[in-house]
Amino acid sequence: xxxxxxxxxxxxxxxxxxxxxxxxxxxxxxxxxxxxxxxxxxxxxxxxxxxxxxxxxxxxxxxxxxxxxxxxxxxxxxxxxxxxxxxxxxxxxxxxxxxxxxxxxxxxxxxxxxxxxxxxxxxxxxxxxxxxxxxxxxxxxxxxxxxxxxxxxxxxxxxxxxxxxxxxxxxxxxxxxxxxxxxxxxxxxxxxxxxxxxxxxxxxxxxxxxxxxxxxxxxxxxxxxxxxxxxxxxxxxxxxxxxxxxxxxxxxxxxxxxxxxxxxxxxxxxxxxxxxxxxxxxxxxxxxxxxxxxxxxxxxxxxxxxxxxxxxxxxxxxxxxxxxxxxxxxxxxxxxxxxxxxxxxxxxxxxxxxxxxxxxxxxxxxxxxxxxxxxxxxxxxxxxxxxxxxxxxxxxxxxxxxxxxxxxxxxxxxxxx
Amino acid sequence: xxxxxxxxxxxxxxxxxxxxxxxxxxxxxxxxxxxxxxxxxxxxxxxxxxxxxxxxxxxxxxxxxxxxxxxxxxxxxxxxxxxxxxxxxxxxxxxxxxxxxxxxxxxxxxxxxxxxxxxxxxxxxxxxxxxxxxxxxxxxxxxxxxxxxxxxxxxxxxxxxxxxxxxxxxxxxxxxxxxxxxxxxxxxxxxxxxxxxxxxxxxxxxxxxxxxxxxxxxxxxxxxxxxxxxxxxxxxxxxxxxxxxxxxxxxxxxxxxxxxxxxxxxxxxxxxxxxxxxxxxxxxxxxxxxxxxxxxxxxxxxxxxxxxxx
Numbered sequence: 001x002x003x004x005x006x007x008x009x010x011x012x013x014x015x016x017x018x019x020x021x022x023x024x025x026x027x028x029x030x031x032x033x034x035x036x037x038x039x040x041x042x043x044x045x046x047x048x049x050x051x052x053x054x055x056x057x058x059x060x061x062x063x064x065x066x067x068x069x070x071x072x073x074x075x076x077x078x079x080x081x082x083x084x085x086x087x088x089x090x091x092x093x094x095x096x097x098x099x100x101x102x103x104x105x106x107x108x109x110x111x112x113x114x115x116x117x118x119x120x121x122x123x124x125x126x127x128x129x130x131x132x133x134x135x136x137x138x139x140x141x142x143x144x145x146x147x148x149x150x151x152x153x154x155x156x157x158x159x160x161x162x163x164x165x166x167x168x169x170x171x172x173x174x175x176x177x178x179x180x181x182x183x184x185x186x187x188x189x190x191x192x193x194x195x196x197x198x199x200x201x202x203x204x205x206x207x208x209x210x211x212x213x214x215x216x217x218x219x220x221x222x223x224x225x226x227x228x229x230x231x232x233x234x235x236x237x238x239x240x241x242x243x244x245x246x247x248x249x250x251x252x253x254x255x256x257x258x259x260x261x262x263x264x265x266x267x268x269x270x271x272x273x274x275x276x277x278x279x280x281x282x283x284x285x286x287x288x289x290x291x292x293x294x295x296x297x298x299x300x301x302x303x304x305x306x307x308x309x310x311x312x313x314x315x316x317x318x319x320x321x322x323x324x325x326x327x328x329x330x331x332x333x334x335x336x337x338x339x340x341x342x343x344x345x346x347x348x349x350x351x352x353x354x355x356x357x358x359x360x361x362x363x364x365x366x367x368x369x370x371x372x373x374x375x376x377x378x379x380x381x382x383x384x385x386x387x388x389x390x391x392x393x394x395x396x397x398x399x400x401x402x403x404x405x406x407x408x409x410x411x412x413x414x415x416x417x
Numbered sequence: 418x419x420x421x422x423x424x425x426x427x428x429x430x431x432x433x434x435x436x437x438x439x440x441x442x443x444x445x446x447x448x449x450x451x452x453x454x455x456x457x458x459x460x461x462x463x464x465x466x467x468x469x470x471x472x473x474x475x476x477x478x479x480x481x482x483x484x485x486x487x488x489x490x491x492x493x494x495x496x497x498x499x500x501x502x503x504x505x506x507x508x509x510x511x512x513x514x515x516x517x518x519x520x521x522x523x524x525x526x527x528x529x530x531x532x533x534x535x536x537x538x539x540x541x542x543x544x545x546x547x548x549x550x551x552x553x554x555x556x557x558x559x560x561x562x563x564x565x566x567x568x569x570x571x572x573x574x575x576x577x578x579x580x581x582x583x584x585x586x587x588x589x590x591x592x593x594x595x596x597x598x599x600x601x602x603x604x605x606x607x608x609x610x611x612x613x614x615x616x617x618x619x620x621x622x623x624x625x626x627x628x629x630x631x632x633x634x635x636x637x638x639x640x641x642x643x644x645x646x647x648x649x650x651x652x653x654x655x656x657x658x659x660x661x662x663x664x665x666x667x668x669x670x671x672x673x674x675x676x677x678x679x680x681x682x683x684x685x686x687x688x689x690x691x692x693x694x695x696x697x698x699x700x701x702x703x704x705x706x707x708x709x710x711x712x713x714x715x716x717x718x719x720x721x722x723x724x725x726x727x
Contacts, residue, residue: 105611116606120624130610
């Protein structure tokens with residue numbers, strides 16, 4: 001699929017002699033060395049990425065990493081020194097001022113860190129700003145502004161002034177203003193950075209909720225890795241003006257590209273990043289009605305060194321048998337009907353369940369069943385696997401990476417009809 | 418002692434004399450005369466209006482305006498001050514001065530605000546405008562009274578032109594400052610939504626600079642009032658003339674009465690215009706709404722918008 005936004009080798013060098021700085025970069029000099037030698041400041045260096053339609057692309061970096069500069073090149077607020085920025089077929093970096101204005105009016109809007117609401121306009125007029133600029137009539141503007149405010153739950157405040165609202169509410173207005181013109185791309189420059197933590201969390205969830213409906217292409221800038229991991233379909237870690245690593249949340253946490261990323265990732269709540277599918281293994285099962293099922297189950301458990309096993313009934317999860325109980329029942333008492341000894345109330349989770357919601361189930365000691373949408377057994381999670389993934393200990397014997405990957409693949413195959 | 422003057426003497430006064438007398442006056446007098454026309458027209462209307470308006474009606478109107486904008490205290494002061502001016506027999510002179518002041522301030526705004534906007538939007542323009550403003554503010558007004566008399570003659574209108582030159586700088590400076598001081602993130606936001614330069618100006622910059630511009634207007638008004646006596650030197654009438662003739666005849670009483678009249682007028686106008694600027698800070702409705710509410714025509718802003726919505 002053609003990406004909605006394509007960024008090719010973008011550089012931004014502040015100063016009057018960018019060629020010099022570019023040469024320095026080619027020689028592999030650092031930002032500071034270049035500044036000392038030439039007086040040119042490298043804002044962004046050689047950044048390329050694609051963002052697909054409906055994707056949230058998060059750029060994460062500390063202050064001074066060039067992330068705000070980068071996002072401003074995307075809508076031409078800052079013209080890149082070199083490189084291309086393609087939105088559909090328009091190159092924002094080189095198109096005419098008229099064309100750029102048209103792109104801004106129709107395709108791309110922005111939400112700002114400090115809200116940047118116009119203090120002399122009412123909330124509704126703020127939201128309708130982009131529409132007014134496009135030349136829409138007053139009645140139409142009002143209607144669309146109210147609809148946008150409705151989405152963020154602030155329709156009742158349409159006629160208030162921004163100064164009468166709290167920070168969180170102001171940023172909702174900022175978001176509504178960004179959405180009112182129905183753009184395809186939304187740039188968000190640390191939109192929740194100025195909010196307190198509780199409100200920030202609330203806004204993040206609301207954004208994800210809205211995004212499910214709206215399916216905008218979002219470029220989201222943040223300095224908070226937790227926020228990046230929560231929101232991003234794809235995440236780029238930025239340092240000194242360049243991308244250090246680009247990948248999904250799990251890729252970045254699992255395989256940090258260098259020590260810089262690793263240092264960030266160290267403090268992350270891994271339970272929120274990884275989901276059940278990530279630690280699930282291919283299930284070892286026995287069929288409920290099968291002949292000699294009890295003996296087969298015992299053998300399987302011995303072979304794989306497990307203390308419990310799932311019993312399925314034509315793909316459906318029927319229950320769980322433990323080695324101890326089954327051994328007593330089958331080998332000593334001669335009862336071989338699995339349905340008599342199996343536990344039917346088993347811990348079941350979905351593949352997307354984050355690990356931090358598995359603690360309760362894992363502490364029971366039984367393997368956890370991962371069910372797909374139709375209730376079929378897609379995988380099994382050993383309790384130790386949950387905890388070893390959380391601790392980030394890759395060499396733990398229960399979670400050998402290769403096996404892990406295979407389990408993930410089998411889990412995703414399980415979804416196919 | 419030897420001094421540079423022994424070597425070279427610069428006849429600057431002769432040069433200026435010949436420039437003004439032999440070049441400017443013969444060639445451009447008709448041009449400068451024609452510049453007077455708009456001033457004459459506006460002054461004529463205002464002067465006729467204020468002299469036609471009965472004292473009590475004018476007092477009532479100004480008191481209500483003061484009450485609406487600056488509060489009850491200023492309103493009471495306005496009432497007493499105007500009655501006092503009438504009682505000391507200077508009503509007609511005060512009205513003449515008022516029409517002069519308003520004419521001057523009107524033209525200062527008409528000339529100054531666009532120049533201020535222009536200077537705010539172009540560093541090059543500011544580079545040219547700023548030294549000119551510095552000169553206008555430092556040069557003693559007596560210096561340009563002479564060429565003004567030579568080019569425009571004597572009378573009310575030349576007096577007003579001198580006043581405009583004297584009072585123009587603050588409105589230009591503060592318009593420029595107000596627009597340049599609009600928060601950068603708001604400019605960025607306006608730009609991000611695809612505003613043209615003129616949309617940016619009228620939707621964002623000008624409304625947000627309005628408070629500073631009003632402060633500039635207040636300064637301009639005060640400067641114009643301080644020119645009243647000097648303008649009387651070249652034939653402008655009103656309270657300035659009362660003071661000037663009092664000075665000439667050593668009539669302390671007349672000079673004092675005229676002076677008190679100017680001071681009272683200054684206080685009233687200052688308080689009213691100042692509160693206009695401050696009001697913008699609390700509420701920030703549009704210019705039109707402010708003007709309407711200033712004259713007590715409109716409903717409160719919120720109500721009006723709710724009405725619009727319905």
